[in-house]
Amino acid sequence: MVEGVGVAYGAITVVNAIPAFKGAAIGVDLKVVARVKLVEKEIVEGRSRVRGKNVHYDTSLLEGVLRVLKKRIGLETGLIVEIESEIPACGGLKTSSAVANAVIAGISDALDLGLPPLKVAEMSAEANLISGVSITGAFDDACASLLGGLCITDNGEKKLVKRVEVPSFKTIILAPSFTVKKSHLKIERLKLMKTFFEKIWNIALSGDWREALFLNGILCSLALGYDTSLALEAITRGAVTAGLSGTGPAIAIVGDVVEWARKLNFKGEVVETCLRG
Structure with a gap:
């Protein structure tokens, strides 16, 4: 068993990507921490605390992450994740992108892969898409979650078109x-x-x-x-x-x-x- 930790953040929408597959989002200072354990047994387990409260966690996104990493790097392990999130669970604040980012970053940490942020965001978007959590993959959200600032993207091409620093309003x-x-x-x-x-x-x-x-x-x-x-x-x-x-x-x-x-x-x-x- 190997362990790792990944961190990502929430974000808010500037342009919804669903209509044209072109989106924009800005990072906000609401943190998600994923503590990851890679195990030999083929299991996927997730536990989550949101703003101090234990909540039920659907593992479909974690399963999507494993599918992506199996395809990309040949990862063949089980996954146990503990998530601590400051992002409210109501919807619209990019929780799925932040969680996928943090989990992939945690796996990268555990295996010493050194994945760059944009590669993590790309994998996160793919995991969100194949798990059915997102309609577009939410590459804009994934970028804003990891990089902060205003991230303007072409989600169809998984391309970061422009990133702009913004004041810490x-x-x-x-x-x-x-x-x-x-x-x-x-x-x-x-x-x-x-x-x-x-x-x-x-x-x-x-x-x-x-x-x-x-x-x-x-x-x-x-x-x-x-x-x-x-x-x-x-x-x-x-x-x-x-x-x-x-x-x-x-x-x-x-x-x-x-x-x-x-x-x-x-x-x-x-x-x-x-x-x-």
Whole structure:
């Protein structure tokens, strides 16, 4: 048995990659630590603590990681993983990308492989795709999770088109007490808006990630049936930008509106963090 440790971080959406397979995300300072054990017995086990609470862990993503590493490096072992996550479990905050990143980095540590971050992100995206956790593989999320800053990607090509450092703005995550399964969302509505999302992606590419995040959040919320009032109010309160992250239900608010957020009558968790530039 060999052991290793891997670390990755959460991220927030700037451009949803589902419509055009082109996405953008920014890292946030919410850590995931994966303690990995590679064992001879062909088993896959995962235990997870999220923000201090034990939660049930579905091992399908871990199985996807093993399939990818078997194909890429010929890995033939069982896997036992203990995950400690600061990322709220509501959805939209790139938990699956962060976990896959941390596990692959942990395996790299255990075997002294020295995998570079972009290679880890590429494998993470493949694992997310083949395990059915992500529609696009979420290469943008995987890059932002590992590299921080604004990562703009072509997910179809698994290409990091551009990475830009961003200020370490205070960031509020509104994490509802409920989760929403992708299968219950009208994802086809997003796909019908491909041309709009391509334009938003180009806005992010040109440097205005604040505008891109806001426009993306409005379009995604309207398409998927989420309320936009909190994001809009955050802007009026002085936020730099705000919007739905991923396919929700989490809302990301960038800017120093902490006092306003603390006073919200919000059914869920108000998480205070910052961008990881």
